[in-house]
Amino acid sequence: MLHRRIYQFLIIYAIGLGLLLALKYGLNLSDYVIPSPDEIVRTCRTYGGPYLLAVLNTLAVAVLGHILSICLATVVAVIGRLTAWIGSFIRTAAYNIQAYPIVAVAPIIFILLGDGLQSRLLIAAMICYFPLLLSFIGVFSEPIREIEHFYESTGRMTWRLQVKIRAFENIQKLTTVIVGSATMAMVGTIVAEFIAATAGIGYSIRIALYQSDLAKILVALFLIGVGTSLYLVSLEWAGNALQKRLKSL
Amino acid sequence: MLHRRIYQFLIIYAIGLGLLLALKYGLNLSDYVIPSPDEIVRTCRTYGGPYLLAVLNTLAVAVLGHILSICLATVVAVIGRLTAWIGSFIRTAAYNIQAYPIVAVAPIIFILLGDGLQSRLLIAAMICYFPLLLSFIGVFSEPIREIEHFYESTGRMTWRLQVKIRAFENIQKLTTVIVGSATMAMVGTIVAEFIAATAGIGYSIRIALYQSDLAKILVALFLIGVGTSLYLVSLEWAGNALQKRLKSL
Amino acid sequence: AQKEKLEEVNYRLKWLYNVSAVGDLYAETRGYFTRNGLKVNVKPGGPERDALKELELGHAHFGVASADQVLRAAAKGAPIVVLAQLFQVNPLHWIYRPDQTVFSGGEELKGKRIGVTFGGNDEAILRALLARYGIAESQVTLFSVRYDYTPFYEGRVDFWPLYLNAQAVIIAEKLEKAGETYAFLSPDRLGVRFVANSVVTTREMVEKRPETVKRFLTALLEGWRDALDPRNQDQAIQVLLDADRETPEAVVRKQLPVTRELMLPAARIEFGKIDAVAWKQTEAILRSQNLIPGSVDVESLLFTFK
């Protein structure tokens, strides 16, 4: 499993790199437009270590942000599932806030929160939570009549029970989305670092861009890919274990 | 319906603005940090028109990008739904590409595609398609045994039929996600404009950020909110009409 | 016991740690502030950071901001004052290839394709240049600049804006490696003197804590002077490398002399000198381009200890 994900990633990365290099030699572009393999290897030697540490740093924040956004999405979806005014209001709020590009909202966030880990985490979570929210709202607002009928008609239905029933019946969809959104958490963190932090791989990318150093960016992307794959694999493993446990019940 | 979405948005916007102004007068901040209502009104008068046009421009690209990403997500999910190697490969590819922050990938996109509408569209679609993909994969990979059994056991199942069955049964979830992802399309377009274009509201926001002109940003956010709400309302209306039609069948 | 007496203040830079902050870092790490009874947290800036806003919100006590930021804020009533001016010559230049782009004077901008960050201060500078040489916007092609240099690399744009002491060194090296020629267009030499980074604080600070301000400024300027002193070059480079691990030493070695050149263009100039004339020109440029709502009283903005 681990094995597969990683070598699939390697194949993808190799394809991408191959394409770039083909372009380079095909169009005879100079080394400053697309770096030579030689330079990429050199950059990797020099920056591989520090970049790996940066990716780990980023990954740690991403995991936190991911958890935060799962909580956020659950809360919003549980309220947004309601057909009442408040539900539609919360949905409107969630959708509208999401419609704002983070770069436009970031200055306001910094004014309000200052520049600690908080802002970084909030930005990461905001980027990651919306895809979760969409699926969660979809899942939580669709009744499962054959199960819910009893609780409805005996007056036993509570919002918690309803959420539990719908979550349980849709556990596969939910795990798919949660696992998949891990990559969004990663992206969110990188973007947050890109605009705000002084650490993490997003910060390194920012500098590499500033230095117009595509070789560094390629190394960073490689390490991000590996890091993300590892995180995905662990989540997938956990998701499978959970589902297997539930099925074996 | 239209009415509701819009005034809910107005309430949200008013709350946000009220908070900012409270902060301004509470901490006695200058117009530079948070603009005065007066300045906001003035900015609105001056830039309201051009910004509105910019938002419409952005909206047009967003709609295109949205359609593109729905197609993209459908294709990827239909392949990714397979349990075979190719399915897992496509999923890995989709996830990994998503894990890269657009800012890091953008230079490569520009090298490959140049900086016309194509790049803008691609970036918008890439940002928007992933949430769709997650839900689509969730929906398309979960069998619906009571319906599929017949086709499976009589050897009639084709991938198109399978996709059709699963899509039809999950039509509510799918419309929720498609409607909701409209805001992502909007964001994606704005981000693309932010980093690449010389038109659209994203470009305007970038300039306003350089000039640290929060008044302009607030006006832009207002118009984006209105534009997004309108788009959402039309999609929701279409989604409801579709579902009503399907139910009435 | 010594430490407890130190007064703690925050100092927000304009950009990430790089060569333009060498003196700030030098003063911090080599004890200049401590010796003056201060504990200064030198915090890196960034694209979404605005030292002026942080000053007002009380998150920072001192900061670095560009002149256009300062004037814009002052025009909107921000209670700030300028303590020192880091660059005597604005580091913002345009790179071009002399073998492809013939350029010897401002008039020759006509008909060229020029990269510009719309909304950035390079736009203001470029427009001032065009105005100065009587070139209408329709006579040049302005190209919207992003953070990657591909359009310039590919020769689609003649002039590309960059910072002479920072990116220019890196880009030049790449071009050199490819055997290409390059040169820089200096707005300063073409008569547009647009002030760059300055050290700022709030009016409240200079009025209520003049001693603190004085000690800060003294230590800072001293640190800068020593950092730029060729005799301290190796120490200065080491300080930078410690703070910014992303830039190779070879690059920093080239960046430092360029920075010195921009900050101390002539031997008799004192580091940090506020060039009131340049400030006034900057204000005039911003006003003529409607980038500030009204005029700003530059004199009262520029602060000097009597």
Place this chain on the structure above:
Amino acid sequence: MPIEGRHISYRYPNAAGEVFADLNFRMDGPGFHALFGPSGVGKTTLAKMLSGTIRGFEGTIADDGVRRVLYTYNLERLPGWSNVRAHFEEIAPLAGRRRMEELIETFGMEANVGSRFHRLSLGQQNRANLIRYLLQDFDLLIMDESLANVDEFTREKIILKVKILFPDRCFLYISHNVAEVAKFCSQVLVLRSRSRSPQLVAVQGCDHRESAESDPGLLERAMLEIVHAA
């Protein structure tokens, strides 16, 4: 507590024909009653009207004194996160624990309440579902083919036990088994196709109980009457 429907007409939205046209019925007081009729005639529809799921029909249903109507059908499921017994315990009043055990036993579910619902056979699922309804507070319980997938022997046992345990409640049992309906039910409401008038005919069933001997003659007559009516 008689339950009486008068002049009920109904057509499903978007449906071509009416399900009911001027339907009248009356069900008297507590007891084990049946709703019988060919497939598609409208039994489920009527049950949903009684339980309030379908509204907006013409005519009236008067059910004074029937505080609580519960409707259960054979496709219901229990949630999957715990076993059947745990679900029972969650929804049974503490005082009803003895009754719960009694029902589990009568229903022949002792060996299966430790399983999750989705691991049960169809008939076991039917029974598990019905048990939880019987543990609730109700005046009228409508069982829409609730035991359709249970074998006859177990079904009989269940019906007899239910009649003993809940003598003062009203049940409306929907089933396609003539013999069973005729034998165990008190009133049998026979619903017939729209073309026939009246659309509903009430037949007296044998209301057989465990204690009593059953009279084969009576049963046969009731069965004939029902078949004839339907």
Place this chain on the structure above:
Amino acid sequence: MPIEGRHISYRYPNAAGEVFADLNFRMDGPGFHALFGPSGVGKTTLAKMLSGTIRGFEGTIADDGVRRVLYTYNLERLPGWSNVRAHFEEIAPLAGRRRMEELIETFGMEANVGSRFHRLSLGQQNRANLIRYLLQDFDLLIMDESLANVDEFTREKIILKVKILFPDRCFLYISHNVAEVAKFCSQVLVLRSRSRSPQLVAVQGCDHRESAESDPGLLERAMLEIVHAA
């Protein structure tokens, strides 16, 4: 084409007890056969073994010459995007159109095939589902309570017609109705609880056909035998 199972043992993964322990059975050739037994005894399990859904059990099932086994159960649904007739037309071979119409008529579904599946009553759903299977090519069709929610009168009509239309096919009919099974089926495989040995007993049913008179004595005997066996 006899179908024969030998020494079959099976336990569901994670289940406490075995469903089958050394089960043997044999079903001879074409005809309308039944699988009967109390709820939870393993009928569905055995059916799934025959159709290949459950594998990995001990023992063997030999079914030489049975090319195609179809398994249908009463919870199946048709997709919702077109009406029932359109679905039928999609899956019926062109040559089978007349047969399709015949089945629709016999099943009493003329008035309903214009509806979407989810608008049908339960019994109508049962019938719609069964019709599509009958339009397929099969050697053995297992009907797991496929008509459980259909009224007896319609059910009889359906069974009789099926026997006429498909004289050379093999059917395995799972039902809880003793009388029906005894009357219409040829061989009745009675499945009994694990504790009894053998676990499966075959009883001869009356295999009643439309043309023939039915002998009440024979039927009663068959019923008794089945009840006794179960």
